[in-house]
Amino acid sequence: MIVKDDELVGFKNVAINRKLTTVFFASSCSEKEDFNTFSGGELLFNFLFDKEGNPIKYKPKAGEMIVFLSNPFFTHEVLKVENGYRLSLVQWHDAITS
Known part of the structure; x- marks a missing residue:
């Protein structure tokens, strides 16, 4: 994402070969x-x-585990953790194109 003055103004492709993103969660989001x-x-x-x-x-x-396409339609952010520890494993899956 490209942010200017706290506003989203565009996107920058950081890895064109990335096709899928997977996130495995080892801890839970809970008020408890x-x-x-x-x-x-x-x-x-x-x-x-x-x-x-x-x-x-x-x-x-x-x-x-959540799986989503690695493209601008699935642009996302992680909100601030208020308490505890958020533990996750992120993997990007590439495709080699010729």
């Missing part, structure tokens, strides 16, 4: 305080919206 939880830290998709027109916020649970 536990050794394996955190609050905040949701995955916010900037251009995917729910029925009310709000950006999709994904609140992960430990053991879940």
